[in-house]
Structure formats: structure tokens, C-alpha cells
Amino acid sequence: MTGAGISVAAGIPDFRTKGTGLYDNLEKYNLPYAEAIFDISYFKTNPKPFCVLAKEMWPSNFDPTPCHYFVKLLDQKGLLLRNYTQNIDTLERMAEIDNEKVVESHGCFANGHCISCHKEFSKEFIRDIIFEDKIPKCDICEDGLVKPDITFFGEGLPEKFHNLLPKDVKEVDLLIVIGTSLVVHPFASIATRIPFDCPRILINMEEAGPFDQNDKTRDVCLFGDCQVKVIELMKELDWFDDFKKIIPEDSKSLKEALEKLEKLKTENETIEEKNIEKVENESK
Ligand code: CNA
Numbered sequence: 001m002t003g004a005g006i007s008v009a010a011g012i013p014d015f016r017t018k019g020t021g022l023y024d025n026l027e028k029y030n031l032p033y034a035e036a037i038f039d040i041s042y043f044k045t046n047p048k049p050f051c052v053l054a055k056e057m058w059p060s061n062f063d064p065t066p067c068h069y070f071v072k073l074l075d076q077k078g079l080l081l082r083n084y085t086q087n088i089d090t091l092e093r094m095a096e097i098d099n100e101k102v103v104e105s106h107g108c109f110a111n112g113h114c115i116s117c118h119k120e121f122s123k124e125f126i127r128d129i130i131f132e133d134k135i136p137k138c139d140i141c142e143d144g145l146v147k148p149d150i151t152f153f154g155e156g157l158p159e160k161f162h163n164l165l166p167k168d169v170k171e172v173d174l175l176i177v178i179g180t181s182l183v184v185h186p187f188a189s190i191a192t193r194i195p196f197d198c199p200r201i202l203i204n205m206e207e208a209g210p211f212d213q214n215d216k217t218r219d220v221c222l223f224g225d226c227q228v229k230v231i232e233l234m235k236e237l238d239w240f241d242d243f244k245k246i247i248p249e250d251s252k253s254l255k256e257a258l259e260k261l262e263k264l265k266t267e268n269e270t271i272e273e274k275n276i277e278k279v280e281n282e283s284k
Pocket of ligand 1: 004009179204226
């Protein structure tokens with residue numbers, strides 16, 4: 001299960017991180033409440049805020065991050081049952097993770113439809129209009145609004161989610177959750193629908209959903225930057241050489257994560273040296 005946190009290193013803000021998350025930066029849209037920007041009832045009355053935001057977030061200049069390539073590596077190793085992502089940025093497609101293995105649970109920008117007559121519109125059609133700061137409208141029912149196929153609050157999840165989930169929750173033997181606050185349902189409930197004896201790993205900046213860091217029988221919580229944590233994990237597993245073969249050499253987010261890792265190592269070594277010094281001084 002992945003969420004907006006794995007794409008932050010690509011330059012796309014998440015929703016709920018204090019200060020940098022989208023919800024803390026919506027003043028300019030004059031919304032009645034933050035979630036309104038992705039609410040289908042609100043969109044029907046005022047589509048402008050979403051269209052302005054969609055222009056800013058439009059997936060074009062963003063590259064997949066180490067977390068995306070970690071998922072791809074899991075697949076290459078024959079270990080990936082499914083990647084349920086909440087992200088709408090299509091970075092899984094850009095990382096070329098097998099499409100069969102990915103469930104874009106909240107849809108994505110790849111296509112769009114008229115919300116009245118459901119006529120399909122291409123991504124390019126919608127993009128061109130949004131980039132001209134206009135609102136995409138249907139050419140058949142004239143007033144029908146056209147929006148990318150991302151799931152708004154008040155809309156159902158894609159069929160693929162409902163078709164695959166019942167089988168997947170029975171088959172899964174390890175759940176890895178990365179970069180999500182696990183507050184949006186029904187997506188978040190996957191973590192509790194899996195069998196009780198299925199171990200779960202949370203890799204996130206903060207606590208999320210049902211994870212219990214004190215439950216050593218089931219949950220493992222790795223708190224911190226998810227890019228750094230997946231690199232540490234792959235190094236522990238001796239997978240890092242395989243990983244380097246699939247991630248582009250010039251990946252900016254990989255370079256940044258490796259720099260952070262190096263810095264953390266130096267800080268930990270300094271703390272350790274100071275602790276040893278302290279113990280030595282105390283025993284004198
Ligand atoms: P969220 O509620 O904003 O939560 C993000 C979580 O990721 C938080 O718990 C953060 O602490 C954590 N996080 C942020 N950065 C990092 C990091 N570097 N390392 C580790 N953890 C980090 O977002 P969710 O995905 O949980 O919420 C679901 C919404 C967000 C979905 O409907 C998405 O469509 C929507 N969204 C998607 C994108 C995208 O596609 N990139 C961007 C923004 C929002």
C-alpha cells in the first residue's frame with residue numbers, strides 16, 4: 001500500500017504533512033473546507049479550484065522515486081502480489097511497474113470523462129484546456145464538466161480495486177505500507193482486512209492507521225524518510241546492486257536519499273562516539 005509520501009521526493013506535496021502538505025496551502029482557492037477541492041459535489045458547483053490545482057500537479061515533470069523502483073524490484077524478484085496505490089501522479093507507470101500488478105485505487109490523470117454523459121476524453125484534451133486556465137467541458141452535453149479520472153470524495157473506487165481486493169487480501173503474506181496517513185477509506189481498511197497472522201511493515205514519517213509499534217508479534221514500524229528507509233532495507237537484504245540496475249543513474253531523488261543516509265550515518269557515529277566517551281569518563 002503506497003500513498004502521497006512516496007512521491008514527495010519527486011517534488012509533489014502530499015495532503016496532510018503540516019506546513020508543506022496541500023491542505024495547509026489552499027488559502028488562495030477560497031474553499032469552504034480543505035477537502036472541497038477534491039469533492040465531487042463542490043466540483044459540480046465550482047470546478048475552478050480543482051482545475052488550477054490540477055495544472056500545478058499535472059504529471060509531466062516528475063520522476064519516480066527510489067520507493068517506486070523498490071516496488072518494481074519486488075516484482076522483478078517475484079515477490080509482488082499487488083501495489084495498491086492512492087497516488088494519482090502515474091509515477092508507477094513511469095517506473096514501468098507491470099500494470100497488472102498496480103491498482104491505482106484513486107484513479108489517475110491518464111484519462112478523463114464527462115461527469116454527466118460519461119463520454120471519454122483524452123489526457124491531452126483535458127491538459128490543453130487546463131493549461132489555458134479554462135475549464136474542460138463536454139462537446140456532447142455542452143455543459144457537462146470533464147474531469148480526469150481521479151476519484152473524488154463522494155465517488156466510487158475503480159472496478160479493478162473491488163475486483164482484485166477480495167482475492168488479494170486472502171493471498172497476501174506480508175503487507176508493506178509506505179508514505180500514507182491511512183485515513184482515507186475504503187483504501188485504509190485494506191490494512192485491517194488482511195488475515196490477522198499476516199505481518200505488516202509501516203514505513204512512514206509518523207504513526208498511521210492501525211499500526212501498533214508495541215505489537216512485536218505483528219507490526220514493524222520504520223519511522224523516518226521512506227526513501228532512506230527503503231534503501232537501508234534493500235542494503236540489509238543485499239538487493240542494492242539489483243536496485244541500481246533498474247533506477248536511472250541520474251535519479252535526483254536517489255542522490256538526495258543517499259546523501260541523507262550518509263548524513264544520518266555520520267550523526268549516529270558521532271552520537272556513538274560521544275556515548276563511549278561519556279561512559280569512559282564516568283568509569284574513570
Ligand atoms: P496524506 O494524507 O497526505 O499522508 C501522507 C503521509 O506520508 C503522511 O503520514 C506523511 O507523514 C507521510 N510522508 C510524507 N513524506 C514522507 C517521507 N518523505 N517519508 C515518509 N513518510 C512521508 O496522503 P495519503 O496518500 O495518505 O492520502 C490519500 C490521498 C492523497 C489520496 O486520495 C491521493 O490521491 C492524494 N494525493 C496524492 C498525491 C500524488 O499522487 N502524489 C499527492 C497528494 C495527495
